[in-house]
Amino acid sequence: MSKDLTIANKWQQLKEHTKARVALGHVGTSLPLSEVLALKHAHAMAKDAIVTKLDVEGLSQKCKAQEIPYQTFKSRASDRLEYLKRPDLGRQLLFNTHLTKTEKVDIVFVITDGLSAKAVNTYAFKVLNHLLPNLNESYTFAVTLVEHGRVAIGDAVAEFYHADFVAVCIGERPGLSSPESMGIYTTYHPKIGFTDERRNCISNIHANGLSGKQGAQLLQYLIEKSFALKISGVTLKLEVGEILKS
Amino acid sequence: MAYQFTLGKQNYLFDDLKSVLAKASPLRSGDALAGLAAASNTERIAAQYVLSELPLKVFLNEAVVPYELDEVTRLIIDTHDVKAFDNISHFTVGDLRDWLLENTTSGQNILEVSKALTPEMVAAVCKLMRNQDLIAVTSKIQVITRFRNTVGLKGHVSVRLQPNHPTDDMKGILASTIDGLLYGCGDAVIGINPATDSPSVTINLLQMLDDVRLKYEIPTQSCVLCHVTTALQIMDKAPVDLVFQSITGSQKANSSFGIDLQVLKEAHDATLALARGTIGNQCMYFETGQGSALSANAHHGVDQQTMEARAYAVARHFDPFLVNSVVGFIGPEYLFDGKQIIRAGLEDHFCAKVMGLPMGMDVCYTNHADADQDDMDNLLTLLGVAGCNFFMGVPGTDDIMLNYQSTSFHDALYLRKVLGKKPAPEFEAWLLKMGIIDEAGNKCNIDDANKLLLKL
Numbered sequence: 169m170s171k172d173l174t175i176a177n178k179w180q181q182l183k184e185h186t187k188a189r190v191a192l193g194h195v196g197t198s199l200p201l202s203e204v205l206a207l208k209h210a211h212a213m214a215k216d217a218i219v220t221k222l223d224v225e226g227l228s229q230k231c232k233a234q235e236i237p238y239q240t241f242k243s244r245a246s247d248r249l250e251y252l253k254r255p256d257l258g259r260q261l262l263f264n265t266h267l268t269k270t271e272k273v274d275i276v277f278v279i280t281d282g283l284s285a286k287a288v289n290t291y292a293f294k295v296l297n298h299l300l301p302n303l304n305e306s307y308t309f310a311v312t313l314v315e316h317g318r319v320a321i322g323d324a325v326a327e328f329y330h331a332d333f334v335a336v337c338i339g340e341r342p343g344l345s346s347p348e349s350m351g352i353y354t355t356y357h358p359k360i361g362f363t364d365e366r367r368n369c370i371s372n373i374h375a376n377g378l379s380g381k382q383g384a385q386l387l388q389y390l391i392e393k394s395f396a397l398k399i400s401g402v403t404l405k406l407e408v409g410e411i412l413k414s
Numbered sequence: 415m416a417y418q419f420t421l422g423k424q425n426y427l428f429d430d431l432k433s434v435l436a437k438a439s440p441l442r443s444g445d446a447l448a449g450l451a452a453a454s455n456t457e458r459i460a461a462q463y464v465l466s467e468l469p470l471k472v473f474l475n476e477a478v479v480p481y482e483l484d485e486v487t488r489l490i491i492d493t494h495d496v497k498a499f500d501n502i503s504h505f506t507v508g509d510l511r512d513w514l515l516e517n518t519t520s521g522q523n524i525l526e527v528s529k530a531l532t533p534e535m536v537a538a539v540c541k542l543m544r545n546q547d548l549i550a551v552t553s554k555i556q557v558i559t560r561f562r563n564t565v566g567l568k569g570h571v572s573v574r575l576q577p578n579h580p581t582d583d584m585k586g587i588l589a590s591t592i593d594g595l596l597y598g599c600g601d602a603v604i605g606i607n608p609a610t611d612s613p614s615v616t617i618n619l620l621q622m623l624d625d626v627r628l629k630y631e632i633p634t635q636s637c638v639l640c641h642v643t644t645a646l647q648i649m650d651k652a653p654v655d656l657v658f659q660s661i662t663g664s665q666k667a668n669s670s671f672g673i674d675l676q677v678l679k680e681a682h683d684a685t686l687a688l689a690r691g692t693i694g695n696q697c698m699y700f701e702t703g704q705g706s707a708l709s710a711n712a713h714h715g716v717d718q719q720t721m722e723a724r725a726y727a728v729a730r731h732f733d734p735f736l737v738n739s740v741v742g743f744i745g746p747e748y749l750f751d752g753k754q755i756i757r758a759g760l761e762d763h764f765c766a767k768v769m770g771l772p773m774g775m776d777v778c779y780t781n782h783a784d785a786d787q788d789d790m791d792n793l794l795t796l797l798g799v800a801g802c803n804f805f806m807g808v809p810g811t812d813d814i815m816l817n818y819q820s821t822s823f824h825d826a827l828y829l830r831k832v833l834g835k836k837p838a839p840e841f842e843a844w845l846l847k848m849g850i851i852d853e854a855g856n857k858c859n860i861d862d863a864n865k866l867l868l869k870l
Contacts, residue, residue, distance in 0.1 A: 188810070190590055210812070211781065342781045
């Protein structure tokens with residue numbers, strides 16, 4: 169185009185204070201084309217994150233390489249479409265796969281796609297690699313990889329393992345500024361039917377949020393506190409700033 | 415009581431009124447998730463036929479949520495305007511549809527009977543209407559509210575400036591606020607969703623917004639959307655204009671939000687007593703949205719649109735300044751795609767307006783719903799034509815705290831332009847005085863000497 173008709177905003181300095189899309193300028197009443205395309209790009213990345221798949225093969229290899237006992241599960245949601253429409257199915261385990269009954273473990277780590285599989289493909293082992301060396305002496309544990317899982321599927325997995333504690337690493341709902349973000353939900357003595365007040369949550373593990381190491385620090389705090397106090401959920405406070413400072 | 419209808423050669427049976435209501439609803443994922451939706455397209459139409467022939471009186475005798483169990487049902491029945499109902503007591507639901515659409519029925523006529531209409535009657539008639547019908551009726555109705563300016567006048571549309579920030583950073587919120595004001599937004603309210611429900615953060619944010627308002631003499635109101643109990647707690651320490659609460663359509667679901675009618679009354683009384691409004695004192699701000707009762711497992715087997723209309727009965731009891739549905743926020747398990755979100759938005763606006771509420775809309779979607787900005791453009795335009803009181807204004811549509819997309823400051827400019835609508839009159843005068851818009855409503859080119867920028 170020969171002439172750019174966009175009217176720039178003079179108040180660019182506002183951008184120093186927020187990542188919100190301020191001072192974008194305008195053409196007529198509309199957004200400048202560059203901003204329209206940038207927004208579409210962010211939305212496309214978020215949409216793509218929803219349909220990415222849990223990297224069962226790659227995550228399995230990581231478990232094998234480190235001799236971590238692991239198994240793969242599926243939820244009762246058969247595909248992404250059903251997963252989105254039927255959150256109840258995403259909370260239940262499908263028991264028609266070749267599952268191995270195992271010894272009881274103290275902790276089971278559940279890695280599940282949630283709403284952005286790429287987040288857990290990328291960040292689950294960034295957390296576990298920091299955490300597991302610190303747990304080896306004190307706790308027995310296993311890892312499970314679950315396709316099409318919601319947070320509460322961790323309770324079903326934990327019952328299967330008779331585990332005292334579950335940590336569900338799950339892809340969060342993608343936003344435009346963080347299309348791939350992992351959260352971790354933890355529960356002490358998990359049982360099927362538990363609701364959110366029994367869980368603690370570490371959220372926003374992503375490139376511009378918490379690092380894998382920070383996630384591991386917070387998770388270790390929750391594990392130690394939950395086993396010491398025999399609780400999880402709203403009664404166990406996670407003062408993120410304080411824990412990371414220490 | 416059971417109902418039946420024969421359509422073609424097939425006879426359809428419905429166990430009770432709530433089953434007729436649920437199966438008559440246009441298809442949506444939330445009703446399917448709850449196991450309430452019609453099993454086939456023809457069953458849906460059979461339910462609509464049944465509904466069309468039901469006398470309105472039936473709704474006074476068959477509560478969808480039992481009176482004994484639920485204070486929202488008690489509120490609906492106990493405040494029913496029996497006298498006004500006399501005029502329409504012979505109507506069926508189908509008659510009500512025709513009467514609402516009739517050219518000789520004015521918006522004022524509708525408001526005169528609005529308290530004779532229970533939410534279930536309004537939900538029922540909504541299910542018999544096409545999108546065009548919903549728009550035709552609401553475009554007649556004018557629900558005007560006042561605090562420091564006038565919202566809801568025909569020919570005007572207002573904007574809630576929503577300057578959220580993921581860590582409630584004061585400067586970040588102020589930056590988005592200035593940006594929104596410079597785009598002519600903020601006349602409905604400057605309303606922040608705080609990232610935490612901390613009383614001290616709420617106080618600081620309220621103080622900051624009030625300082626901006628006073629410094630630039632902006633004829634608007636502010637709100638930090640904290641829990642109603644937090645607002646009650648800080649009212650003597652902070653400049654509280656409007657008090658906010660999310661509400662829904664059953665006692666059990668409201669209880670999952672940590673509220674009941676008593677605490678809403680306490681909050682309303684306390685906020686009225688502050689008397690901070692200048693031209694009026696309507697001081698409550700409510701948010702709603704289809705699916706919240708199901709999400710709280712407190713829907714009593716009632717479809718999500720009827721439960722939503724019941725939330726409006728709660729809202730209208732407290733004479734609010736603003737009400738909006740956050741229509742696409744809840745996710746695809748309740749409203750699956752753009753089509754379902756658009757229909758729900760029009761339904762919510764219709765039910766609220768017919769019930770006499772100053773309805774606005776958070777036209778929005780999350781990234782896991784099958785929707786995009788084109789769907790939002792459609793709904794915004796339809797609701798603009800329908801006479802919706804206000805919309806959201808979020809920088810570039812992207813809410814960086816709530817991680818969803820709503821309408822932007824630019825979208826507000828667009829809507830005012832294509833529909834020839836203006837901001838609230840008092841706010842419009844301020845925008846002219848500040849050199850932000852001109853007499854024709856066009857955005858001025860703002861230079862560095864603009865007062866809002868000079869004093870940053």
